[in-house]
Amino acid sequence: MSLAAALRTADVTKLPSRRDEDWRWTDLRGLLREVPPASPQIEVAEGGPFASVAADELAYGNGRSPNGAEYSSLTMVGDGTLRLRFVSDAAATSHSSFVAIAVEEGDTVTLLESYEGKGSAYVASVEIAIEVEAGGHLTRIVLVDEPADAILVSEARVVLHPGATFKQTVLTTGGRRQRIETVVTHPGAGGSVRMDGVYLLGDRRHADITTEVTHARPDGVTSQLVKGCVSGQARAVFQGRIVVAQGADGTDAKMGHHGLILSERAEIDAKPELEIYADDVACAHGNTVGALDEEAIFYARSRGIPEAEARAMLTQAFVSEVVDRIEHEGARDVARAWVAAQLRGPDDL
Numbered sequence: 001m002s003l004a005a006a007l008r009t010a011d012v013t014k015l016p017s018r019r020d021e022d023w024r025w026t027d028l029r030g031l032l033r034e035v036p037p038a039s040p041q042i043e044v045a046e047g048g049p050f051a052s053v054a055a056d057e058l059a060y061g062n063g064r065s066p067n068g069a070e071y072s073s074l075t076m077v078g079d080g081t082l083r084l085r086f087v088s089d090a091a092a093t094s095h096s097s098f099v100a101i102a103v104e105e106g107d108t109v110t111l112l113e114s115y116e117g118k119g120s121a122y123v124a125s126v127e128i129a130i131e132v133e134a135g136g137h138l139t140r141i142v143l144v145d146e147p148a149d150a151i152l153v154s155e156a157r158v159v160l161h162p163g164a165t166f167k168q169t170v171l172t173t174g175g176r177r178q179r180i181e182t183v184v185t186h187p188g189a190g191g192s193v194r195m196d197g198v199y200l201l202g203d204r205r206h207a208d209i210t211t212e213v214t215h216a217r218p219d220g221v222t223s224q225l226v227k228g229c230v231s232g233q234a235r236a237v238f239q240g241r242i243v244v245a246q247g248a249d250g251t252d253a254k255m256g257h258h259g260l261i262l263s264e265r266a267e268i269d270a271k272p273e274l275e276i277y278a279d280d281v282a283c284a285h286g287n288t289v290g291a292l293d294e295e296a297i298f299y300a301r302s303r304g305i306p307e308a309e310a311r312a313m314l315t316q317a318f319v320s321e322v323v324d325r326i327e328h329e330g331a332r333d334v335a336r337a338w339v340a341a342q343l344r345g346p347d348d349l
Contacts, residue, residue: 003028003153004125007096010035025237025269026179026208031151036123039093041068044085049143049338050112053330054081061087063095063124073100081110081328086126088150089118096125103164105133110141110328115154117146117175128156132164141331143338144172144180148205151175156182162189162217169326170197171335173342174205174234181210188217188248196326198319198335199228199236200342201266208237215248215278222253227319229259230266240285241273248278255285260292260318262311312343 001023006014016022017029039062046057058065058074065072076082086097103109115126132138146152152175160166164187170180184193197209213222222242230236242253259268272285292314300310316339323339326332 002155003123004096004127004155006035007094007123007125022210022239025235026177026206028151028177031177032123036092036094039063039088039090039095039122042087042089044087048083048085048114048116049145049334050083050114050331053334054083054110054112056080057083057085059085059087060097062090063097065097070096071098075102075104076107076109079108081112084111084113085116086114086124087116087118088122088124088146090122091119092121094123096127098127098129100129101131103130103132103136103138106135108137110139110331112331113140113142115144115146115152117150119150120147121149123151124153126152126154128154130156130158132158132160132166134161135163136161137165138167139328140166140168141326141328141335142168142170142180143334144170144178146173146175146178148203149176151177153179154181158182158184160185160187160191160193162187162191164191167194167327168196169322169335170209171338172199172207172209174199174201174207174236177206179208179210183211184213186213186215186220186222188215188220188251190219192221193223194325195222195224196322197226197228198322198339200319200339201228201230201234201236203232203234205234208239210237210239212241212243213253214243214245215251215253216245218248219250220248220252224255225322225325226257227259227322229262229315229318230268231262233265235267235269238268238270238272240271241275242283242285243275244278244281244283246277249280251278251281251283253281253283257287259289260315261289262292316340316343
């Protein structure tokens, strides 16, 4: 069951629903009664949120690459940075795309991935297959900026080889329904994974950050930190699963999710999971959901800072721990500016 399969076959019965445990908070079958018609092909102008950071670009317009294909495969040769853009400019239509990316042995690659919505009420599906060869390093920064009435599902499948490193940060403001899913096969053998995320949701927006990391062999490291805030009637979903397979001794895995609820009708659903079938491991997870510190707000107001500004400052400080973990300086600056812009925008948190 997947959105991609439903769009390819025009069969809504292939949509995941709340009966599927991993989709119970992001029901698609109850939302879509029929598959929308295909989106028109468009041309995409160069740009995007990371335009000032890197020159090389691969852009999909309504699911199609520049040559009109919905499927692409590329091997990153040598060290480098690529802007991978998924641009939607459609109304009440649907589109899907698939891209396979390979990082060669020992190479270091930064993938600056953006979802740029310019239409309304469309349905978009993106599937990404990533393979990082032995000793390779991939950093993936994902910035999602979609309309409030759009539906988006992005699914990444990541396969790592011994000694490979994968670092990811997802930043999103949600949509009508939105799910950013990443599934990683961890080889151990000195390899490491970092899976971070920030969600800033207002109005009636919905965002689902779902991750799964499977440690298949000994001596692997995983670190995860996701933080976010919801206001209005927004709903955030975090599902993080770390699986330590039998024989994956020496695994070091840590997961943390921390959310702020800033209005009475907002909601956060969190489900951190550890499945451990090995001995001699160091695994832990933490999860907290609460509100802003009223004493800190009172202190700021007593110093002449308006309440709305004080709340924005505290919210920005709360999520900055995740943003500061981005090692790529240019991407980190874009992420900081994005957070600041969201907190002073029309859907202020």
